[in-house]
Amino acid sequence: MGKRNVFLRNIDEKVYLEVKARAALLGITVSEAVNMALREWLKKPITKIEVKKDDLRDLAEKLANEYYEEGKRGYIVVVSEKEHYLCDTIEECIDLIKKLYSEKKIKRSIIREIKPKALKFVELGGGGIEII
Protein backbone atom coordinates (compact mmCIF):
# COMPACT_ATOMS: atom_id res chain seq x y z
CA MET A 1 0.00 0.00 0.00
CA GLY A 2 1.36 3.45 -0.92
CA LYS A 3 1.90 6.35 1.44
CA ARG A 4 0.03 9.61 1.35
CA ASN A 5 0.86 12.98 2.85
CA VAL A 6 -1.97 14.37 4.98
CA PHE A 7 -2.00 17.73 6.72
CA LEU A 8 -4.24 17.74 9.80
CA ARG A 9 -5.64 20.82 11.51
CA ASN A 10 -6.78 21.23 15.13
CA ILE A 11 -4.82 18.34 16.64
CA ASP A 12 -4.92 18.57 20.43
CA GLU A 13 -1.53 20.03 21.38
CA LYS A 14 -1.17 18.03 24.60
CA VAL A 15 -1.97 14.78 22.80
CA TYR A 16 0.45 15.64 19.99
CA LEU A 17 3.29 16.38 22.41
CA GLU A 18 2.69 13.11 24.26
CA VAL A 19 2.59 11.16 21.00
CA LYS A 20 5.82 12.86 19.91
CA ALA A 21 7.51 12.02 23.21
CA ARG A 22 6.36 8.37 23.16
CA ALA A 23 7.32 7.97 19.51
CA ALA A 24 10.80 9.27 20.36
CA LEU A 25 11.06 6.77 23.20
CA LEU A 26 10.11 3.94 20.84
CA GLY A 27 12.42 5.22 18.12
CA ILE A 28 9.61 5.71 15.61
CA THR A 29 8.32 8.79 13.83
CA VAL A 30 5.06 10.56 14.75
CA SER A 31 3.65 9.46 11.38
CA GLU A 32 4.37 5.82 12.20
CA ALA A 33 2.70 6.26 15.61
CA VAL A 34 -0.36 7.84 13.97
CA ASN A 35 -0.57 4.99 11.43
CA MET A 36 -0.41 2.45 14.27
CA ALA A 37 -3.10 4.29 16.23
CA LEU A 38 -5.38 4.57 13.18
CA ARG A 39 -5.00 0.85 12.37
CA GLU A 40 -5.97 -0.05 15.94
CA TRP A 41 -8.92 2.35 15.82
CA LEU A 42 -10.19 0.76 12.59
CA LYS A 43 -10.20 -2.69 14.21
CA LYS A 44 -12.74 -1.61 16.81
CA PRO A 45 -16.49 -1.67 16.16
CA ILE A 46 -18.21 1.68 16.08
CA THR A 47 -20.19 1.74 19.28
CA LYS A 48 -21.43 5.31 19.39
CA ILE A 49 -24.55 5.72 17.31
CA GLU A 50 -26.62 8.84 16.93
CA VAL A 51 -30.10 8.10 18.18
CA LYS A 52 -32.94 10.31 17.03
CA LYS A 53 -34.72 12.18 19.80
CA ASP A 54 -38.01 10.56 20.65
CA ASP A 55 -40.16 12.21 23.32
CA LEU A 56 -42.31 9.14 24.04
CA ARG A 57 -39.24 6.94 24.45
CA ASP A 58 -37.59 9.54 26.68
CA LEU A 59 -40.71 9.67 28.81
CA ALA A 60 -40.92 5.86 28.94
CA GLU A 61 -37.30 5.78 30.13
CA LYS A 62 -37.98 8.36 32.84
CA LEU A 63 -41.16 6.64 34.03
CA ALA A 64 -39.55 3.18 34.01
CA ASN A 65 -36.73 4.43 36.23
CA GLU A 66 -39.14 6.15 38.60
CA TYR A 67 -41.44 3.13 38.93
CA TYR A 68 -38.45 0.81 39.30
CA GLU A 69 -37.14 2.94 42.17
CA GLU A 70 -40.57 2.67 43.79
CA GLY A 71 -40.35 -1.12 43.57
CA LYS A 72 -43.02 -1.51 40.88
CA ARG A 73 -42.59 -4.20 38.19
CA GLY A 74 -44.39 -5.03 34.94
CA TYR A 75 -44.87 -2.77 31.92
CA ILE A 76 -45.73 0.83 31.12
CA VAL A 77 -47.68 1.83 28.03
CA VAL A 78 -46.91 5.44 27.13
CA VAL A 79 -49.42 6.90 24.68
CA SER A 80 -48.76 10.63 25.05
CA GLU A 81 -46.77 13.04 27.16
CA LYS A 82 -49.65 13.22 29.61
CA GLU A 83 -50.98 9.69 29.50
CA HIS A 84 -49.51 6.35 30.47
CA TYR A 85 -50.77 3.07 31.92
CA LEU A 86 -49.36 0.24 33.98
CA CYS A 87 -49.79 -3.41 32.94
CA ASP A 88 -48.60 -6.73 34.31
CA THR A 89 -47.94 -8.54 31.02
CA ILE A 90 -47.27 -7.80 27.34
CA GLU A 91 -50.64 -9.38 26.49
CA GLU A 92 -52.34 -6.93 28.86
CA CYS A 93 -50.47 -4.06 27.17
CA ILE A 94 -51.71 -5.20 23.76
CA ASP A 95 -55.33 -5.47 24.97
CA LEU A 96 -55.11 -1.96 26.40
CA ILE A 97 -53.57 -0.48 23.22
CA LYS A 98 -56.24 -2.27 21.17
CA LYS A 99 -58.97 -0.67 23.28
CA LEU A 100 -57.43 2.82 23.05
CA TYR A 101 -56.90 2.43 19.31
CA SER A 102 -60.50 1.30 18.75
CA GLU A 103 -61.65 4.40 20.63
CA LYS A 104 -59.43 6.44 18.25
CA LYS A 105 -57.47 7.80 21.21
CA ILE A 106 -53.98 6.90 20.00
CA LYS A 107 -51.85 6.77 16.88
CA ARG A 108 -48.70 5.56 18.56
CA SER A 109 -47.63 3.92 21.78
CA ILE A 110 -44.48 2.73 23.50
CA ILE A 111 -44.35 -0.37 25.63
CA ARG A 112 -41.61 -0.36 28.23
CA GLU A 113 -40.74 -2.99 30.80
CA ILE A 114 -40.17 -1.51 34.27
CA LYS A 115 -36.51 -2.28 34.71
CA PRO A 116 -33.22 -0.53 33.95
CA LYS A 117 -32.51 -0.49 30.24
CA ALA A 118 -29.55 -2.54 29.06
CA LEU A 119 -27.76 -2.43 25.74
CA LYS A 120 -28.39 -5.75 23.97
CA PHE A 121 -26.79 -7.21 20.88
CA VAL A 122 -28.47 -9.76 18.66
CA GLU A 123 -26.45 -12.37 16.84
CA LEU A 124 -26.75 -12.21 13.07
CA GLY A 125 -24.55 -14.21 10.74
CA GLY A 126 -23.81 -13.26 7.18
CA GLY A 127 -21.05 -10.71 7.71
CA GLY A 128 -23.19 -7.93 6.25
CA ILE A 129 -24.42 -9.70 3.12
CA GLU A 130 -28.03 -9.49 4.39
CA ILE A 131 -28.01 -5.71 4.09
CA ILE A 132 -26.23 -5.35 0.74
Next chain:
Amino acid sequence: MKLFEHYDTSSTPPTPVLIITIVNPVNNVQTKIRAYIDTGFSETLLLPEEYYEKLYLMLTEVDEDYYVIHGGIFPARLKTAIVYIELNGFKKLIKAYIHPYLKKPLLGRSILNKFYLYLKGPEKTMEIEIP
Protein backbone atom coordinates in the same frame (compact mmCIF):
# COMPACT_ATOMS: atom_id res chain seq x y z
CA MET B 1 -49.00 -31.01 10.86
CA LYS B 2 -46.64 -31.00 7.88
CA LEU B 3 -45.97 -28.25 5.36
CA PHE B 4 -43.94 -28.19 2.19
CA GLU B 5 -42.18 -25.13 0.85
CA HIS B 6 -39.95 -24.41 -2.12
CA TYR B 7 -36.59 -22.68 -2.01
CA ASP B 8 -36.20 -19.21 -3.43
CA THR B 9 -34.28 -20.07 -6.57
CA SER B 10 -33.88 -16.43 -7.59
CA SER B 11 -31.06 -16.13 -5.06
CA THR B 12 -27.69 -17.72 -5.64
CA PRO B 13 -27.32 -20.28 -4.18
CA PRO B 14 -31.04 -20.99 -3.65
CA THR B 15 -32.33 -20.19 -0.14
CA PRO B 16 -35.03 -21.86 1.96
CA VAL B 17 -37.94 -19.51 2.61
CA LEU B 18 -41.11 -19.82 4.64
CA ILE B 19 -44.26 -17.92 3.77
CA ILE B 20 -45.64 -16.57 7.03
CA THR B 21 -48.29 -14.04 7.99
CA ILE B 22 -47.43 -11.12 10.22
CA VAL B 23 -50.32 -9.47 12.02
CA ASN B 24 -50.44 -6.26 14.01
CA PRO B 25 -52.28 -7.41 17.18
CA VAL B 26 -53.84 -3.96 17.69
CA ASN B 27 -55.48 -3.17 14.35
CA ASN B 28 -55.21 -6.59 12.67
CA VAL B 29 -53.36 -5.14 9.68
CA GLN B 30 -51.55 -8.09 8.19
CA THR B 31 -49.27 -9.13 5.43
CA LYS B 32 -47.83 -12.33 4.03
CA ILE B 33 -44.06 -12.35 3.79
CA ARG B 34 -41.38 -14.63 2.43
CA ALA B 35 -39.09 -15.03 5.43
CA TYR B 36 -35.62 -16.40 4.77
CA ILE B 37 -34.48 -19.18 7.10
CA ASP B 38 -31.45 -17.87 8.97
CA THR B 39 -30.04 -20.08 11.72
CA GLY B 40 -27.33 -17.44 12.22
CA PHE B 41 -29.95 -15.02 13.58
CA SER B 42 -30.49 -15.64 17.28
CA GLU B 43 -33.89 -13.98 17.71
CA THR B 44 -37.38 -14.34 16.23
CA LEU B 45 -38.07 -12.31 13.12
CA LEU B 46 -36.02 -9.53 11.57
CA LEU B 47 -38.00 -7.22 9.31
CA PRO B 48 -36.88 -4.53 6.86
CA GLU B 49 -37.82 -0.97 7.92
CA GLU B 50 -40.66 -0.72 5.35
CA TYR B 51 -42.81 -3.08 7.51
CA TYR B 52 -42.73 -0.62 10.42
CA GLU B 53 -45.05 1.72 8.48
CA LYS B 54 -46.82 -0.91 6.43
CA LEU B 55 -47.98 -2.80 9.54
CA TYR B 56 -48.38 0.29 11.78
CA LEU B 57 -45.81 -1.09 14.20
CA MET B 58 -45.57 2.31 15.90
CA LEU B 59 -48.63 1.08 17.80
CA THR B 60 -46.85 -1.84 19.44
CA GLU B 61 -43.29 -0.54 19.64
CA VAL B 62 -41.22 -1.68 22.60
CA ASP B 63 -38.68 0.66 24.15
CA GLU B 64 -35.46 -1.36 24.16
CA ASP B 65 -31.88 -0.85 23.01
CA TYR B 66 -31.07 -3.61 20.54
CA TYR B 67 -28.09 -3.51 18.19
CA VAL B 68 -26.58 -5.78 15.61
CA ILE B 69 -23.01 -5.56 14.37
CA HIS B 70 -22.42 -6.56 10.75
CA GLY B 71 -19.05 -7.93 9.78
CA GLY B 72 -17.71 -7.00 13.21
CA ILE B 73 -17.60 -3.26 12.51
CA PHE B 74 -20.85 -1.91 11.10
CA PRO B 75 -23.53 -1.44 13.78
CA ALA B 76 -27.25 -0.92 13.30
CA ARG B 77 -29.85 -0.02 15.89
CA LEU B 78 -32.97 -2.15 15.81
CA LYS B 79 -36.51 -1.21 16.71
CA THR B 80 -38.66 -3.82 18.37
CA ALA B 81 -42.42 -4.28 18.16
CA ILE B 82 -44.99 -6.87 19.16
CA VAL B 83 -46.63 -8.84 16.33
CA TYR B 84 -48.45 -12.09 15.76
CA ILE B 85 -46.68 -14.58 13.57
CA GLU B 86 -48.88 -17.14 11.82
CA LEU B 87 -47.91 -20.26 9.97
CA ASN B 88 -50.52 -22.81 9.03
CA GLY B 89 -52.30 -22.95 12.41
CA PHE B 90 -49.29 -21.93 14.45
CA LYS B 91 -49.92 -18.48 15.94
CA LYS B 92 -47.72 -16.76 18.45
CA LEU B 93 -47.31 -13.28 19.88
CA ILE B 94 -43.67 -12.38 19.46
CA LYS B 95 -41.27 -9.48 19.66
CA ALA B 96 -40.10 -8.75 16.10
CA TYR B 97 -36.99 -6.72 15.27
CA ILE B 98 -36.93 -3.98 12.63
CA HIS B 99 -33.67 -3.29 10.85
CA PRO B 100 -33.04 0.03 9.06
CA TYR B 101 -30.99 -1.46 6.19
CA LEU B 102 -32.19 -5.05 5.87
CA LYS B 103 -33.31 -6.18 2.41
CA LYS B 104 -35.27 -9.37 3.19
CA PRO B 105 -37.15 -10.65 6.26
CA LEU B 106 -35.19 -13.25 8.23
CA LEU B 107 -36.58 -15.94 10.47
CA GLY B 108 -34.24 -16.73 13.36
CA ARG B 109 -33.60 -19.55 15.80
CA SER B 110 -36.04 -18.38 18.48
CA ILE B 111 -38.87 -19.30 16.08
CA LEU B 112 -37.17 -22.03 14.03
CA ASN B 113 -36.45 -24.03 17.19
CA LYS B 114 -40.19 -24.53 17.61
CA PHE B 115 -40.44 -26.52 14.36
CA TYR B 116 -38.88 -29.54 12.73
CA LEU B 117 -37.26 -28.40 9.51
CA TYR B 118 -36.02 -30.83 6.90
CA LEU B 119 -34.06 -29.13 4.14
CA LYS B 120 -34.09 -31.14 0.95
CA GLY B 121 -31.34 -29.14 -0.73
CA PRO B 122 -30.94 -31.20 -3.90
CA GLU B 123 -34.69 -30.95 -4.54
CA LYS B 124 -34.86 -27.26 -3.46
CA THR B 125 -37.76 -28.02 -1.17
CA MET B 126 -38.29 -27.96 2.57
CA GLU B 127 -40.51 -29.93 4.90
CA ILE B 128 -41.79 -28.23 8.06
CA GLU B 129 -43.45 -30.06 10.90
CA ILE B 130 -45.20 -28.05 13.61
CA PRO B 131 -45.38 -30.20 16.75
